[in-house]
Amino acid sequence: MSVTVKICGLSTPEALDVALDAGADMVGFVFFPPSPRNLSFKAAGSLEARVRGQAKKVALSVDADDTLLAYVVDALGPDFLQLHGNESPLRVAAIKAQFKLPVIKAIPVESRSDLAAIARYAMSLAPVTWVVISEIFPNRIRGAAMSTAVSALWIACFLLTYTFPILNGKLGSAGTFCLYAIICLAGFVFIRFNLPETKGKSLEQIEKELM
Secondary structure: OOOOOEEOOOOOHHHHHHHHHOOOOEEEEEOOOOOOOEOOHHHHHHHHHHHOOOOEEEEEEOOOOHHHHHHHHHHHOOOEEEEOOOOOHHHHHHHHHHHOOOEEEOOOOOOHHHHHHHHHHHOOOHHHHHHHHHHOOOHHHHHHHHHHHHHHHHHHHHHHHHHHHHHHHHHHHHHHHHHHHHHHHHHHHHHHHHOOOOOOOOHHHHHHHHO
8 A cells, every 4th residue: 555645834945945855745734824834826836836746735724715716726836725723515516616626635633523523525426336335236247347437437527617606696605505405315315215324244144145
């Protein structure tokens, strides 16, 4: 299993050069004024040119609005947006659709109550999708079938991202996310009544039951 190394909080050319020379896969830059590692937009442009494609650029922010994120994207040209605030799943989805960039969502865990935030993400349909893809196909065609299914999933993600600004312009944010909620509810009903329980069963048992 390969390991991806990300070094964050870089704010000087010297520190960035050390990270790049050490072979970091990702280099992170902080755009949050209270942080001692906060980076100005001018400095971000200078460091961005220094990366020169040697690593993926990650822009870290905390509860940033769309205006700030637009400035960050313009200044740094990041490959990823990393969110460290109290962004809800809906806000994360909106940011991903708006800026068409992969999003990393950090979830702090300090006390038992913090686990509730993790539960909100775990209760979405996303985990179900990957479990189904990995289990539903017979062993003899699993590799090819999973590749096809994952390709279809990413095409659907592209369509979701592409149509979000259109829907948002016509329906508004409330209408758009209401539509998404209806789609998720339909997915939940389908899963609840049509998807068999596979916990504690081997792939061979699942195949026998489904076939």
